[in-house]
Amino acid sequence: MTEPTGPLLSEGDQIAQRRKKLEQIIALGHAPYPSKFDWNTTATEILNTYGSFSKEQLETTKIAVRLCGRLMTIRGHGKAAFAHLSDGAKRLQIYVRLDAVGEDNFKLFQLLDIGDLIGVEGYLFRTKTNELTVHVEKCTLLAKAFLPLPEKWHGLSDVEIRYRQRYLDLIVTPEVREAFVTRGRIIRFIRGFFDARGYIEVETPMMQPMAGGALARPFVTHHNALDIDLYLRIAPELYLKRLIVGGLNRVYEINRNFRNEGISTRHNPEFTMLEFYQAYSDYRDLMALTEELFRSLVQEVCGGLRVEYGDLEISFEKFDCLTMREAVVRFWKNPSNRPTLESLRVEAGVRSAANAHNQNAVAAGSALERVDERLSAGPLLGALFEAVAEKELIQPAFISEFPVELSPLSKRNVDNPAMVDRFELFIAGMEIANAFSELNDPLDQRDRFEQQLKQREGGNEEAHRMDEDYIRALSYGMPPTAGEGVGIDRLTMLLTNSKSIRDVILFPLMRPEKKGSDSSE
RNA sequence: GGGCCGCUAGCUCAAUUGGCAGAGCAACUGACUCUUAAUCAGUAGGUUGUAGGUUCGAUUCCUACGCGGCUCACCA
Numbered sequence: 001m002t003e004p005t006g007p008l009l010s011e012g013d014q015i016a017q018r019r020k021k022l023e024q025i026i027a028l029g030h031a032p033y034p035s036k037f038d039w040n041t042t043a044t045e046i047l048n049t050y051g052s053f054s055k056e057q058l059e060t061t062k063i064a065v066r067l068c069g070r071l072m073t074i075r076g077h078g079k080a081a082f083a084h085l086s087d088g089a090k091r092l093q094i095y096v097r098l099d100a101v102g103e104d105n106f107k108l109f110q111l112l113d114i115g116d117l118i119g120v121e122g123y124l125f126r127t128k129t130n131e132l133t134v135h136v137e138k139c140t141l142l143a144k145a146f147l148p149l150p151e152k153w154h155g156l157s158d159v160e161i162r163y164r165q166r167y168l169d170l171i172v173t174p175e176v177r178e179a180f181v182t183r184g185r186i187i188r189f190i191r192g193f194f195d196a197r198g199y200i201e202v203e204t205p206m207m208q209p210m211a212g213g214a215l216a217r218p219f220v221t222h223h224n225a226l227d228i229d230l231y232l233r234i235a236p237e238l239y240l241k242r243l244i245v246g247g248l249n250r251v252y253e254i255n256r257n258f259r260n261e262g263i264s265t266r267h268n269p270e271f272t273m274l275e276f277y278q279a280y281s282d283y284r285d286l287m288a289l290t291e292e293l294f295r296s297l298v299q300e301v302c303g304g305l306r307v308e309y310g311d312l313e314i315s316f317e318k319f320d321c322l323t324m325r326e327a328v329v330r331f332w333k334n335p336s337n338r339p340t341l342e343s344l345r346v347e348a349g350v351r352s353a354a355n356a357h358n359q360n361a362v363a364a365g366s367a368l369e370r371v372d373e374r375l376s377a378g379p380l381l382g383a384l385f386e387a388v389a390e391k392e393l394i395q396p397a398f399i400s401e402f403p404v405e406l407s408p409l410s411k412r413n414v415d416n417p418a419m420v421d422r423f424e425l426f427i428a429g430m431e432i433a434n435a436f437s438e439l440n441d442p443l444d445q446r447d448r449f450e451q452q453l454k455q456r457e458g459g460n461e462e463a464h465r466m467d468e469d470y471i472r473a474l475s476y477g478m479p480p481t482a483g484e485g486v487g488i489d490r491l492t493m494l495l496t497n498s499k500s501i502r503d504v505i506l507f508p509l510m511r512p513e514k515k516g517s518d519s520s521e
Numbered sequence: 522g523g524g525c526c527g528c529u530a531g532c533u534c535a536a537u538u539g540g541c542a543g544a545g546c547a548a549c550u551g552a553c554u555c556u557u558a559a560u561c562a563g564u565a566g567g568u569u570g571u572a573g574g575u576u577c578g579a580u581u582c583c584u585a586c587g588c589g590g591c592u593c594a595c596c597a
Contacts, residue, residue, distance in 0.1 A: 013566065014531060014548050073557075080554035097554055114547075128555045151532040151546045153558055158532085160589045172532095216596065235597095261596060262522080271597070369593090424597095431597055462596085487597045500590095511588070 037119035043092035115145030204239035213237030252276035320397035378403025393426035435484030
């Protein structure tokens, strides 16, 4: 026979077989790729509606159905066959027999493969084993699958293929579909939550002449007509606060941020953030709002306030509230050199704590992370917190009292200007949210930017840049405002019990697949 | 970027000290009109991630590279 052309053929014999079958189907007079199937129900709908109907009920009231989906299994018995049809969400069994569909249609059915998309019409009945099944009277090919699906029993377990070919993962792994359905519900719930509270959803630039609002390295791109470099945003923060200046007193945005950093189970270069800003409020107001948001969200999505996360059980019934200093003291491992709350108020105390911590770290081998004692007092406290406490914060905990050096956009604490009015929410050892009272003093903001510039000159590529227009905006007067960011991907991980961020991002960034070999073909 | 691990048929996995590369599912041929991991009989399917090296002989040992996973660093 003449060899069919095309790149697919080189991938294996099964593809050639399926192409041949399609030729035969066409020869039988069927359209290979019809544009429509006139369905009136789905597998999910049938199972929901008639799942409780008895055999007798279905016999007396013959329920006619037309549905379509993907063939997931076929069990042939000569002149009859059972198969399962998936609508994406659920599978419904179908029963095709020669005397019910007729000889021509049965020929078509015999040319179908697992993976094909088909439509069937018939009526519902229950089999001997009491499974709700469609007694098919006619089946139609809607699209042929040339590539075989992964094995029906073990499914697809190669994670690389799962991420690279997510479509395939979605076809054969029901939990994956579930996770992304949940992600959609989470985002929808959040929108409803803020809409109900008078917030306006806005969209601010993803491409910015200067990447600000966070401390991170940006991606660079170029606009040809203006001949300028642009940065993919690392945060929407400074734009959202410009809107507060403009009188949009409550705004939120759910959108992508891009950070040119490493990839891990908790980091994807593009990730989704919720940011919201509320005028005439401070960070304490947001703490209350955050608790309310999380409790109602978890209740809605998980049906209760306790969720399983790996080996952990997370309870959203109670949110802990600690200062950074308190957290360091509480989770300090070695009782013989544990610092006191008071000692961590002053630089000397922080330094001796850092020194003691590093001694503990040496004693503990590689189990404890060391801190860089060259840091100044504020960042050193932050480093101590990360090394000592962060991973221990399993149950929801607000951490407050951040050093000003770590927070160039936050308002100083009235009583202690070395600290800012800020909190972060930690759950399962992950930072989930970050909020603060926004710095609205343009002079202080300029000073903070200057400090950042010095760090940048010192080689810190993540330090913030000077944003003159942002200072100009603040100079028109910004009301006292509180703002918060919530990492949607990590939140989704928690609520879908996913241990990798890649399991909640449909198409996580992967190194491109290497092209098949050389130029000789 | 560092460390550790993995890569064998379309999929899921085997292969003894280095000695003919196998099974199940999927596919193909045949039987079978209530099966559900359908069953039964038979057939085909491989440059063992890539490139080198050691060896009479490499899936197995060594080196480099590629891709991925976990982990550490950085961050959210």
